[in-house]
Amino acid sequence: MHETVTISIGECGNNIGAQFWRDCCTQSDLSVSGHSLHPQVPPPSNLFEEQVSSRFVPRAILLDSDPGTLANIRNSDLGFLFPPSACISGSYGAGNSFGNGCYDPDLLELIQEPLNDQIRIQAEKCDQTPNFNLFHSLGEGTGSGTTAFVLMHLKEEYRTSVFNCSVLPEPDASVVSPYNCILGLNYLIESSSAVLCIDNGYLTAKLGIGEINQYTSRQLVGMFESEKWWIPKYDQDAAYYQRHFYHSETMWKGEIVTSCLVSDTDKVIQEIEFGNTKLYNSGVIQSIKQQLDSFDLMFKRFKLRLLEKSPSIIISDKLNSYQAKIRFL
Numbered sequence: 001m002h003e004t005v006t007i008s009i010g011e012c013g014n015n016i017g018a019q020f021w022r023d024c025c026t027q028s029d030l031s032v033s034g035h036s037l038h039p040q041v042p043p044p045s046n047l048f049e050e051q052v053s054s055r056f057v058p059r060a061i062l063l064d065s066d067p068g069t070l071a072n073i074r075n076s077d078l079g080f081l082f083p084p085s086a087c088i089s090g091s092y093g094a095g096n097s098f099g100n101g102c103y104d105p106d107l108l109e110l111i112q113e114p115l116n117d118q119i120r121i122q123a124e125k126c127d128q129t130p131n132f133n134l135f136h137s138l139g140e141g142t143g144s145g146t147t148a149f150v151l152m153h154l155k156e157e158y159r160t161s162v163f164n165c166s167v168l169p170e171p172d173a174s175v176v177s178p179y180n181c182i183l184g185l186n187y188l189i190e191s192s193s194a195v196l197c198i199d200n201g202y203l204t205a206k207l208g209i210g211e212i213n214q215y216t217s218r219q220l221v222g223m224f225e226s227e228k229w230w231i232p233k234y235d236q237d238a239a240y241y242q243r244h245f246y247h248s249e250t251m252w253k254g255e256i257v258t259s260c261l262v263s264d265t266d267k268v269i270q271e272i273e274f275g276n277t278k279l280y281n282s283g284v285i286q287s288i289k290q291q292l293d294s295f296d297l298m299f300k301r302f303k304l305r306l307l308e309k310s311p312s313i314i315i316s317d318k319l320n321s322y323q324a325k326i327r328f329l
């Protein structure tokens with residue numbers, strides 16, 4: 001199978017990543033420090049790289065703008081699984097802002113070089129240019145902005161397929177989350193080959209955050225383990241037109257749970273099955289629409305206030321074109 005390098009970004013991305021790698025170890029008969037309990041059956045080489053004496057290391061990079069979440073992972077029982085060089089963090093968070101996560105020069109000075117080096121080192125260990133998985137949320141600064149920064153780098157340097165597992169914000173997340181979410185979604189539309197949407201707004205009414213992470217991880221492990229798993233091939237020219245925004249359905253504690261609500265009238269364009277998990281490519285995911293509506297409202301008010309203060313100001317229509325693109329999903 002094609003090798004895959006997984007980059008977990010921000011607090012949410014790293015919480016999901018930690019659960020994912022824990023489950024991958026259990027599934028592959030590895031201890032949480034990566035030692036094989038049954039050396040005759042090695043773990044899948046698309047996800048793990050073999051090092052000396054039956055020790056396996058995840059093809060993973062852990063990235064955050066503040067050091068807290070990575071420190072928690074490194075101080076947990078998973079601490080030995082990831083080499084220190086694969087854990088990259090800045091010194092403070094992106095403060096709920098897409099702009100900080102994507103462009104803050106102080107943050108980029110700390111993370112850009114080690115991140116690019118790590119991606120290159122991990123890619124060089126693969127037989128062919130790897131695919132990339134990105135796990136992240138879209139409601140705050142790092143998950144939306146730094147993910148956009150990583151996507152731009154991957155697009156420029158590797159031109160390979162990228163899969164995103166993206167957590168959509170709950171309605172009572174921070175007031176600026178619709179901005180972060182809509183700005184982040186634009187980069188996914190431009191550069192990601194396939195996106196699995198996990199809707200916190202819908203799922204938090206049924207499950208606690210820990211359970212949502214277990215549920216999400218179970219689906220991801222099921223997909224990557226499956227012989228059927230593929231990421232749509234990256235095609236720079238077609239990326240904008242061939243959008244794959246999936247929602248999923250799986251058995252969880254005896255009930256079928258879906259990762260997102262979709263509109264009743266929506267048509268399923270594509271359906272893929274992996275064991276207990278089904279992925280649907282179906283377009284109108286309700287919480288994306290809600291985020292867009294909140295974004296519209298905030299943006300309209302912002303424009304009015306700005307024009308009141310400075311009537312001669314010219315507002316770029318770039319954001320309007322962003323809205324139009326997402327409406328088209």
Ligand SMILES: Nc1nc2c(ncn2[C@@H]2O[C@H](COP(=O)(O)OP(=O)(O)OP(=O)(O)O)[C@@H](O)[C@H]2O)c(=O)[nH]1
Pocket residue numbers: 009010011012013015016065066093094095096097137138139140141142143144167168169170173200209212213
């Ligand atoms: N499903 C799930 N959602 C989470 C988790 N942790 C945070 N979130 C959600 O993610 C959003 C907040 O994003 P975070 O990942 O905490 O923020 P960040 O990307 O680190 O960005 P900054 O803190 O601004 O640097 C909110 O919608 C939270 O509910 C988690 O472990 N699982």
Ligand SMILES: [Mg+2]
Pocket residue numbers: 010011066093094142
């Ligand atoms: Mg954070």
